[in-house]
Structures are given as structure tokens and as C-alpha cells.
Amino acid sequence: MTAQRSYDQFCPASRTLDLLGERWTLLIVRDLLIGPKRWSDLRASLPRLGSNLLAERLRALEATGIVTRRELPPPAARTVYELTDRGRELDAVVLSLARFGLPYLDRPTDEQPLLPHLRDEALRPMVRFEAMPPEGATIRFELAEGRYLMTIEPLVDDDGVPAPFHRRLGVSTLTADDLAADADAVVEGSLPTLLWIRQGHVGWAEAVAGGDLIVDGDDDLVRALFAPGHAATADASR
Amino acid sequence: MTAQRSYDQFCPASRTLDLLGERWTLLIVRDLLIGPKRWSDLRASLPRLGSNLLAERLRALEATGIVTRRELPPPAARTVYELTDRGRELDAVVLSLARFGLPYLDRPTDEQPLLPHLRDEALRPMVRFEAMPPEGATIRFELAEGRYLMTIEPLVDDDGVPAPFHRRLGVSTLTADDLAADADAVVEGSLPTLLWIRQGHVGWAEAVAGGDLIVDGDDDLVRALFAPGHAATADASR
DNA sequence: CCGCATCCGTTTCGATACTG
DNA sequence: CAGTATCGAAACGGATGCGG
Numbered sequence A, B: 001m002t003a004q005r006s007y008d009q010f011c012p013a014s015r016t017l018d019l020l021g022e023r024w025t026l027l028i029v030r031d032l033l034i035g036p037k038r039w040s041d042l043r044a045s046l047p048r049l050g051s052n053l054l055a056e057r058l059r060a061l062e063a064t065g066i067v068t069r070r071e072l073p074p075p076a077a078r079t080v081y082e083l084t085d086r087g088r089e090l091d092a093v094v095l096s097l098a099r100f101g102l103p104y105l106d107r108p109t110d111e112q113p114l115l116p117h118l119r120d121e122a123l124r125p126m127v128r129f130e131a132m133p134p135e136g137a138t139i140r141f142e143l144a145e146g147r148y149l150m151t152i153e154p155l156v157d158d159d160g161v162p163a164p165f166h167r168r169l170g171v172s173t174l175t176a177d178d179l180a181a182d183a184d185a186v187v188e189g190s191l192p193t194l195l196w197i198r199q200g201h202v203g204w205a206e207a208v209a210g211g212d213l214i215v216d217g218d219d220d221l222v223r224a225l226f227a228p229g230h231a232a233t234a235d236a237s238r
Numbered sequence C: 001c002c003g004c005a006t007c008c009g010t011t012t013c014g015a016t017a018c019t020g
Numbered sequence D: 001c002a003g004t005a006t007c008g009a010a011a012c013g014g015a016t017g018c019g020g
Helices: A012-020 A025-034 A039-045 A051-063 A091-104 A191-199 A204-209 A219-225 B012-020 B025-034 B039-045 B051-063 B091-104 B191-199 B204-209 B219-225
Strands: A067-071 A079-083 A137-143 A146-152 A169-173 A185-189 A214-217 B067-071 B079-083 B137-143 B146-152 B169-173 B185-189 B214-217
Touching: A012 A025, A012 B025, A012 B091, A025 A039, A025 A051, A025 A079, A025 A091, A025 B012, A039 A051, A039 A079, A051 A067, A091 A191, A091 B012, A091 B091, A137 A219, A185 A191, A185 A219, A191 A204, A214 A219, B012 B025, B025 B039, B025 B051, B025 B079, B025 B091, B039 B051, B039 B079, B051 B067, B091 B191, B137 B219, B185 B191, B185 B219, B191 B204, B214 B219
Parallel strands: A137 A185, B137 B185
Antiparallel strands: A067 A079, A137 A146, A146 A169, A185 A214, B067 B079, B137 B146, B146 B169, B185 B214
16 A cells, blocks of 8 residues: 655655654644644644545554554543654654745635634744844734743854754743743734734834834844745845 | 645644645755755755645745745756745754754665765764854864865854854864864764764764774764764753 | 545556657 | 657546445
8 A cells, every 4th residue: 555655865854754744644734733633633724635645644653653642541532643853853844835925925815724723833934034133032922813921042052052943932821920021022903914024015114103012121132033025035134 | 626625723833834844845945055056956965855846836936935946047057946035944953853863874785875965964963063163163174085074053142142052053164274284073984883872873982992993182072972862861961 | 423445437657669 | 860650458437335
């Protein structure tokens, strides 16, 4: 069975695509990067993926050591799928894919619901890495879609070792009012507003004037993080 | 016709996969990242890709503004394909794929020739970003496969803006003996040796003792850049 | 209901043949 | 050299079935 179609080249990129270049595989990984998921969770977040394919993809990912299946104790439904340490390294891959796709994203249709788990990951691909201040920062987001705390770690840690940018940037959901204090900035608005600003379809001043965006604190920081244009066209607007 | 199978999710990662998630597409991009290529060049570097699919993929990439076709003046064969500015942003995607696949790469078989153009790109996915010194560095590689100059730009530029790590790291082939002076280190060996060290299959000391690796200059720098283990397990060995 | 396996029509792929 | 046309073989997608 499974003839295992391979590119058969001595190249690490093609090797990765051998492992997870098939349809749906990277989207499964994307969802598991958020946290362990049950079968039904994955079915819900990937509605157009057939159950047979999901089973096959999970089996393949398990075979290559990217995913493990763990059995939960009797209370609550049984098995969950989660990434291994190796699998979690795919964060960089998924994030680079998301960053590239940002300009191609237009407003969601009715057939493209903004899935809940994707909301919580929406902010991370949007920030400009070059604009992250070397000393780090903390920004609180009070959005229509939820409350988030963005944490930007310092460029170099205490030992002077520089951190890869995707590991400097964390976004966590904020439920209680704890940690609400001492952020460098507080942003009120919505994900679409921030996306359109980042895409360059709406001007910053325009959004603020229209009341779609309210920024408290370090205004320039937030503005630089969501400045329009791709990374290559890094106009130093700050 | 072309039903254009789409994931149809409001997610930038799935959007990117809509655009170039089909088979061979990202490998075509990989090859074009090195430079403009003619039809026959692409056929040679992707031997198992049928000519009809190559045509179809190139057409699709052109339609989405990732690739342009340029007509060369009469002398020399006609049309070349090259990436647009937008397409060149995929460098981060391909590099992250390559970095992930590195541990899965084993020695090339006869059916997996080390293609010439991949040789020249082999070093870049191998270096540990965290080990790149903040002040920058220059390393000359005198390998069995060719001579290369690796340039590591400073962590922050003159304006104090930090550079994303994939843009700090450049590798160029070295033909003449120019630029051969003042490198922080000179490495003699071969690509397989460096790969096996990076993969942890061969110890550094072992390779040096066996004569497979000779490092002149900042030994510790090179050792840290090719230290084994994935990025997450960043043991500070330096 | 959860976690799949089986069946089957459709789409995509891969190899070869063919053309300007 | 730079593609297009054709066709059998996989892979996909949706539905349905089936044992815990």
C-alpha cells in the first residue's frame, strides 16, 4: 500500500516536504501547535478533511515521531494527540507560512468562519519582527474577539545569547484581570482592524480617527509592530 | 475546469498552502530562490517532475505574482523564470523547512544525487542561529564540494534595528582568491562531515582527529554554529 | 457519541508521446 | 529547446458502516 511518493532529493527542504507535504498535514500540525487535541477537536477545526484522511495523516505523523497519542484517565473522552518536542519545532515553519500568507488574506466569508482556535493565534503572524524592541515589551490587547497579552522577550538573554525572533514573541489569552497592570501599551480594537492596518488597506490615523482603534501608552511601538508592507520593505517609520 | 481545491479557512497559513501547497511548487520556489532559471534548468534540477506539471505550476505561480517570466535578448536561450519581490519573501519559508528536515537527512544514495545548486545552499540551513555572534562574523569554507564565504551580519544594524536571523546569514560561492583575507575562521572539510557533526552522528573532536575537519582561527565559533541538537535544546556549549 | 475502516466518484499526478 | 496533449495510476473527498 501507501507507495510513499517521495521527491527523492538530497535536500533538507524536500525531505521535510516528503514528511509533511501532503494535503492537510501541516494544518493538523498548525492546530496541534496550540495544544493537545482530541479527534473531535481536529474534526471540528478541519471540517473539510475526511475522517479517513485524518486517521491516515495522524498515523503518518506518529510514525515519523512528530505526534504522539496519549490516553487520558477514564474521566473525559479518551485519547488526545499532541506534538512531540520535535514536532513543536514546526512552529517556525507554520509561522513563516502564516507571515507569508498575510497579504493574501481578505475578509472572511460565511463559508470561512474565523475558527476560535485561530483567533488566538492571529496576532503572532502579524507583528513585524524588526520592530520588536531589543529590550522587550508587553502589550495588552482588548479586542472584540478576546483579551490577549503579547510578550516580547529581550533580544538577548541574560547570558548574552540572542534569541530567534519567533521565540521572542508570545501571545496568551487573558481571562482574569490579573497581569493587567504595567503593560507598555494597551490596544483596543478588533483583529480585522489590525489586519487591515498591517495589510496597508487602512491607515493608522484613519483607524484611530474612526474609533476602530484606541491605543494607550507607547503608541509608536504598536504602530511600528503593525506597520504595513512586507519585511523586505522595512521602511524605518519609527 | 480547475476546481481550485482550497482549504477555505480564514487563516494565513492555510492561505499560503492554498497558493503553493501543491506538489513540487515549493521546490520550484526553492530553486528560483538561488537565481533566475530557464525551463531546462528547472527540468534538470527537478528530474521527477513532469513537463506538463512544471508548466502548470509556473503558470500558477505567475498568476499569483510570485514568479515572473522574462524574455532575454536574442543571444542565449530565450526566457527565464525568476521570483518577484513577493516571491523572494519565501526565503524564510524554505529555510525553515530546510532547518526542520536536517535531522531527517541521511547520506545520499545513487538515486539522490547532490544536485549542484543544492550544494551551494547546503550550509545556510545548517547553522544554528542562536550561535551567530551579535557583532557578526565571516567564515571561509574550503570544502571538497567547493569554496564558500559565509557572512554573518551584525545582530543590529547601524540604526539599532535588529535583523531577522535569516537575513543576517549569507553564503556565497568563492571563485577567485579575492576576499580570502581576514576571515574569522577558515574551515576545511566536506559538506557530509559538517552535516554529520550537526546531526550529532560524529563528534567534533572525532572529526578533527580523523582529519575530516580542519579549522583555522576562531575554532569555538565554528563549533558553536554547527553544534548538534535542535534549536530548542540550546545547550550553551560555548 | 467517539474513533476509526471501507467503498467509490472525482481530482491530481506522473510518464510518455507529440509539436512549433 | 520549450512547451502541450493524452492517459493510466495514485491520492483525495464524501458518505456510509461499525465496534467500543
